Amino acid sequence: MPAHRGLFISLEGIDGSGKSTQSHRLRDWFVSHGRDAIVTREPGGAPGAEDIRRLLVEGDPERWSPETEILLFTAARRDHLERTIRPALEAGRVVITDRFADSTRVYQGATRGDLRGLVDDIHDLVIAVEPDLTLILDMDPDIALTRGLARASGEDRFEDFGLPFQQKLRVGFLALAETAPQRCVVIDASRSPDIIADDIAAIVETRL
Ligand code: ADP
Ligand code: TYD
Helix, strand or coil: CCCCCCCEEEEEECCCCCCCHHHHHCCCCHHHHHCCCCEEECCCCCCCHHHHHHHHHCCCCCCCHHHHHHHHHHHHHHHHHHHHHHHHHCCCCCEEEEECHHHHHHCCCCCCCCCHHHHHHHHHHHHHHCEEEEEEECCCCHHHHHHHHHCCCCCCCCHCCCCCHHHHHHHHHHHHHHHCCCCEEEEECCCHHHHHHHHHHHHHHHHC
16 A cells, blocks of 8 residues: 555454444544544445445355355455545545454454465455554453344344354454554453543554
């Protein structure tokens, strides 16, 4: 990606860990400090990518193989990058995304067979961008799953893989954070939303 003036931040973690809540809190924090900031999400974040999202998050858990999922998530990501992320960064804005490539690395790359090599190859070919900072919201999947399913959003295809799957995801995100310490910070997401938001604001201030 060409040099940009904006800031690119991703929030990652298991389903129901508070990514959406904290993305919006962080956007408000930036705005209160005079920065132009947007919140976006994956899969989705652009009209075409939102169409692809519906194919991914609704329906039977076995609807797609992990390989097909990698292609669909990456197609959605490419659209999101072209239409939303890159233009905003080039305009000097702060882009906060609720999930990015780390979700594919963990959900598709490390939970249902070892597909991490395929994920990395496709990422390098068509995305090849990393956030400036990734905040990994970490918590007990049992509690997160209850939070997430309580929403009854109809988008529960991944939650429907069940608790052992979410436990694998947690381990996957923590392992990923260790491999990219310059970019990733693990946050204890079991605390109150206010405390987490203060923690994230402090991290952003010191790291960026
Ligand atoms: P995610 O985007 O990671 O799925 P959300 O931000 O949508 O998570 O939060 C999932 C649910 O948990 C929502 O109902 C939200 O209001 C609630 N929630 C978010 N953060 C916390 C928190 N720190 N403590 C308790 N509940 C929370
Ligand atoms: P999301 O809306 O963030 O779900 P939640 O709010 O429950 O965390 O994402 C939808 C689902 O898609 C979620 O279960 C994670 C999954 N996902 C992947 O499997 N791979 C990916 O690359 C992305 C971006 C999401």
